[in-house]
Amino acid sequence: MIRAAFTHIPSLWLLVLLCLSVSALSAHAETGEYQVKAAMVYNMIRFMDWPEDALPATASQLTICVAGTGPLGAGMGGLQGKLVKGKIIALRQLEPTAGTTGCQVLVMSDLDKPATNRLLEKSRSSAVLTVADSAGFARSGGVVGFVLSDGKVRFEVNQVAAQRHKIRISAQLLKLARIVQEAP
Amino acid sequence: MKCRFTKYFANISIRRKLMLLIMMTCGVVLLATTLVFVIKDTNSIISKQRKDLLSLAGILGQNVSASLTFNDPQSAVETMSSLKVKSDIQAAYILKNDATIFSRYLAKDVPADKLLFEQLGPNPDSAACKKLLIKVQSQSNLIYPFSDQVALEAPILLDGQNIGTVVLFADMRELRGRLFSSLLTAAVVFSVAAIVAYLLSMRVQRIISEPILELADAMRRVSETKDFSLRADKRSDDEVGLLYDGFNEMLQEIEERNLVLRQRQDHLLELAHFDTLTRLPNRVLFYDRLQQAMNLALRTDQIISVMFLDLDSFKDINDTLGHRTGDLLLQQVADRMELVLRDCDTVARLGGDEFTIFNQNIVSANNACAVAQKLLDMFEIPFCLEGHQVYVTGSIGVTLYPVDGVSIDEMLMNADIAMYHAKGDGKNGYRLYNSEMNQQTSDRLALQHDLRKALDLQQLFLMYQPKFDAFSGIMTGVEALIRWQHPERGLIPPDRFIPLAEESGSIAAITEWVLNTACRQAKTWYDTGRSSINVAVNLSAYSLKRNNVPAMVQKTLCATGLPPELLELELTESMLIENNQHAEETLHDLKMLGVSIAIDDFGTGYSSLSYLHRFPIDALKIDRSFIWNMNRSENDLAIVAAIIAMARSLKLQVIAEGVETEEQLAALKKCGCETIQGYLLGKPAMAEDVTALLDRM
Numbered sequence: 001m002i003r004a005a006f007t008h009i010p011s012l013w014l015l016v017l018l019c020l021s022v023s024a025l026s027a028h029a030e031t032g033e034y035q036v037k038a039a040m041v042y043n044m045i046r047f048m049d050w051p052e053d054a055l056p057a058t059a060s061q062l063t064i065c066v067a068g069t070g071p072l073g074a075g076m077g078g079l080q081g082k083l084v085k086g087k088i089i090a091l092r093q094l095e096p097t098a099g100t101t102g103c104q105v106l107v108m109s110d111l112d113k114p115a116t117n118r119l120l121e122k123s124r125s126s127a128v129l130t131v132a133d134s135a136g137f138a139r140s141g142g143v144v145g146f147v148l149s150d151g152k153v154r155f156e157v158n159q160v161a162a163q164r165h166k167i168r169i170s171a172q173l174l175k176l177a178r179i180v181q182e183a184p
Numbered sequence: 185m186k187c188r189f190t191k192y193f194a195n196i197s198i199r200r201k202l203m204l205l206i207m208m209t210c211g212v213v214l215l216a217t218t219l220v221f222v223i224k225d226t227n228s229i230i231s232k233q234r235k236d237l238l239s240l241a242g243i244l245g246q247n248v249s250a251s252l253t254f255n256d257p258q259s260a261v262e263t264m265s266s267l268k269v270k271s272d273i274q275a276a277y278i279l280k281n282d283a284t285i286f287s288r289y290l291a292k293d294v295p296a297d298k299l300l301f302e303q304l305g306p307n308p309d310s311a312a313c314k315k316l317l318i319k320v321q322s323q324s325n326l327i328y329p330f331s332d333q334v335a336l337e338a339p340i341l342l343d344g345q346n347i348g349t350v351v352l353f354a355d356m357r358e359l360r361g362r363l364f365s366s367l368l369t370a371a372v373v374f375s376v377a378a379i380v381a382y383l384l385s386m387r388v389q390r391i392i393s394e395p396i397l398e399l400a401d402a403m404r405r406v407s408e409t410k411d412f413s414l415r416a417d418k419r420s421d422d423e424v425g426l427l428y429d430g431f432n433e434m435l436q437e438i439e440e441r442n443l444v445l446r447q448r449q450d451h452l453l454e455l456a457h458f459d460t461l462t463r464l465p466n467r468v469l470f471y472d473r474l475q476q477a478m479n480l481a482l483r484t485d486q487i488i489s490v491m492f493l494d495l496d497s498f499k500d501i502n503d504t505l506g507h508r509t510g511d512l513l514l515q516q517v518a519d520r521m522e523l524v525l526r527d528c529d530t531v532a533r534l535g536g537d538e539f540t541i542f543n544q545n546i547v548s549a550n551n552a553c554a555v556a557q558k559l560l561d562m563f564e565i566p567f568c569l570e571g572h573q574v575y576v577t578g579s580i581g582v583t584l585y586p587v588d589g590v591s592i593d594e595m596l597m598n599a600d601i602a603m604y605h606a607k608g609d610g611k612n613g614y615r616l617y618n619s620e621m622n623q624q625t626s627d628r629l630a631l632q633h634d635l636r637k638a639l640d641l642q643q644l645f646l647m648y649q650p651k652f653d654a655f656s657g658i659m660t661g662v663e664a665l666i667r668w669q670h671p672e673r674g675l676i677p678p679d680r681f682i683p684l685a686e687e688s689g690s691i692a693a694i695t696e697w698v699l700n701t702a703c704r705q706a707k708t709w710y711d712t713g714r715s716s717i718n719v720a721v722n723l724s725a726y727s728l729k730r731n732n733v734p735a736m737v738q739k740t741l742c743a744t745g746l747p748p749e750l751l752e753l754e755l756t757e758s759m760l761i762e763n764n765q766h767a768e769e770t771l772h773d774l775k776m777l778g779v780s781i782a783i784d785d786f787g788t789g790y791s792s793l794s795y796l797h798r799f800p801i802d803a804l805k806i807d808r809s810f811i812w813n814m815n816r817s818e819n820d821l822a823i824v825a826a827i828i829a830m831a832r833s834l835k836l837q838v839i840a841e842g843v844e845t846e847e848q849l850a851a852l853k854k855c856g857c858e859t860i861q862g863y864l865l866g867k868p869a870m871a872e873d874v875t876a877l878l879d880r881m
Contacts, residue, residue: 043254047253084343088345172246172249175259177255
């Protein structure tokens with residue numbers, strides 16, 4: 001019976017999802033906006049799944065590629081060597097022109113629009129979580145984009161983009177995200 | 185307590201015992217089954233509840249893991265608000281790793297004091313929360329079915345890491361309700377089963393208890409009715425069946441023993457009330473019957489006759505023919521008496537040859553006499569005893585109740601007295617009792633008593649009556665006659681006291697004394713030269729039968745030295761007839777001693793003369809009645825002449841007694857009689873007078 005009750009819960013979650021807010025995150029804004037964002041990337045990875053060919057169960061590393069030289073990329077440095085999903089996080093600085101092969105996460109930091117689009121285009125069919133803190137990133141084809149709202153860090157998720165990159169996002173995470181539609 | 189229960193259990197009926205046993209067994213089984221059922225049900229309900237709560241906690245933890253990770257309590261609260269559809273969840277808490285409360289859910293209407301975390305206040309510190317969490321952890325493994333609330337915690341895991349804890353508080357009342365309803369169901373099932381078991385046990389116990397109860401009932405019936413022919417019908421072949429068999433066998437045994445006992449009792453009763461020899465009632469039964477008859481007669485004014493019958497000379501038959509023959513005679517007498525008497529009369533044998541008879545409603549003395557005569561008549565036919573034809577007579581004394589006495593003893597005593605009078609009157613007769621007899625009897629008894637001492641006191645003496653030769657007038661002998669000089673009553677004749685002596689048995693001593701005295705006297709006369717004087721001694725019938733007379737005579741002859749031919753023994757005819765076998769032998773023995781034998785009172789007794797040549801007789805003494813009448817009656821004269829003629833032809837001496845006149849003497853001489861005895865020639869005289877007479881001659 002209890003189980004039966006909970007089978008209806010996903011629809012409830014969707015309702016909750018719409019009015020989601022991440023007000024609690026504002027407490028971290030002062031300690032360093034980019035450390036918070038890096039922590040959020042780290043936590044997001046925990047609620048996401050990659051296809052087996054992109055991130056085999058036997059793999060020992062999970063690679064976060066950083067493109068650009070902005071503060072977001074610099075903040076990612078703190079994740080170096082941390083364990084997530086039983087794997088060690090490895091950071092890789094990516095040349096804007098280089099390919100995204102071997103990257104599970106692609107953080108674009110302060111890249112201009114053409115470079116962003118180019119990288120998005122390059123990684124279009126590969127299983128890569130694309131993350132940027134530029135406005136409208138998710139709407140323009142990225143998977144996760146950070147936004148600031150009322151001084152609090154929040155994130156937008158483009159589910160279509162996630163599907164495209166074959167990344168499954170946990171409903172728990174989606175519940176906390178702001179879902180955006182891709183611009184045509 | 186235990187003892188009291190055992191006692192109670194032992195005393196209740198088998199029915200109840202069996203029911204109790206069945207019910208107890210059923211109760212224990214049912215209780216055990218129900219308990220197992222209840223415990224299992226409770227366990228399954230509780231474990232399901234626990235599993236449900238754990239899975240709820242797990243799902244909740246999963247659903248809030250992102251909220252917790254991204255530190256978004258609001259979204260966690262929203263997630264948890266969906267718990268309100270679960271009415272039994274009172275509160276849910278999401279705790280961070282440091283045990284501080286991340287978010288909480290409280291159901292409506294649950295007072296804060298029932299929830300542990302609410303008691304800590306709105307913002308509890310980490311340490312207090314940790315303490316509570318440890319408490320919940322320790323409790324969450326156990327769920328008590330009867331507590332109001334259950335607390336349960338589950339870790340929130342993300343990516344293999346523990347990121348927090350879910351704590352649930354659930355209301356147990358609903359669960360408890362279910363437990364109670366399951367208990368209630370169990371109780372109802374238990375009760376129904378118990379009732380069914382009771383009804384079944386009622387029937388089942390009957391299978392066992394009914395045969396036992398029936399047996400007990402049969403036993404009770406037997407003991408109440410004392411009817412040992414009853415039997416119990418066996419129902420089965422089990423142990424109870426064996427009990428039935430045993431019971432029936434026991435009854436059979438008792439019945440058989442009863443039968444034997446009854447037969448023995450009857451036999452004893454017969455022994456106690458009947459004479460074994462004659463099968464007649466004995467003294468006990470006679471007394472009993474007579475007493476009843478007397479009671480009845482007194483009420484109805486009737487007369488009863490009580491008779492005493494004694495066989496005449498029964499002792500002689502016993503002595504001469506043997507006791508066996510005597511017994512046969514008694515049996516035959518008894519048989520005849522029963523034929524003669526009516527059914528309502530009773531004849532009994534009191535012992536020996538004494539019979540008693542009573543006749544109810546006899547109306548008059550004449551009737552009683554008629555009965556007595558009928559009894560006497562039955563002796564007319566001789567009894568056939570082992571080949572011997574034996575003539576027996578009886579003497580009867582008759583008394584009438586209530587005329588002659590009021591008690592049985594008195595009646596019998598008077599009948600006895602009357603019987604003795606009948607005997608005294610010559611036997612073979614009956615006498616009606618009258619009160620004078622009693623006086624006579626006492627006289628007799630007194631006289632008998634005196635007689636016993638008379639010998640010692642030398643009150644007895646002998647007189648001698650001379651006998652003379654009819655032709656020469658010479659004294660040829662004397663007859664010794666006994667006399668009793670009683671100190672008060674004077675001279676008592678022998679015909680009065682000899683029967684008394686015979687009755688009391690002193691006759692033997694008297695006979696011996698007479699023989700001795702007479703012989704000694706004769707010897708004296710013989711020694712003084714009066715050689716031809718012989719002495720005659722009368723022998724009583726009793727002595728002849730019972731005493732060894734030949735031995736006595738021989739002893740006396742030896743002692744006195746008298747020549748045997750000088751002693752003559754006188755006997756009566758009847759003594760020879762009554763027991764001729766014994767008499768013949770005795771007479772021959774006496775004859776061998778050399779003494780002579782004379783028949784006294786010849787002519788008065790039996791008409792048979794055959795004994796005259798069978799017995800060794802020397803002389804006949806013609807009875808004085810013939811002598812007295814011979815001058816007045818031609819017949820008597822003819823008889824005397826005939827006797828004398830016969831005696832002469834048989835070469836027997838003839839003696840005439842009681843000769844008192846010259847005419848008599850002349851007539852006797854004419855007939856040829858040799859010896860004369862009588863007052864005419866010599867009265868009985870004392871020895872000295874006889875001596876003097878002899879000297880004169």
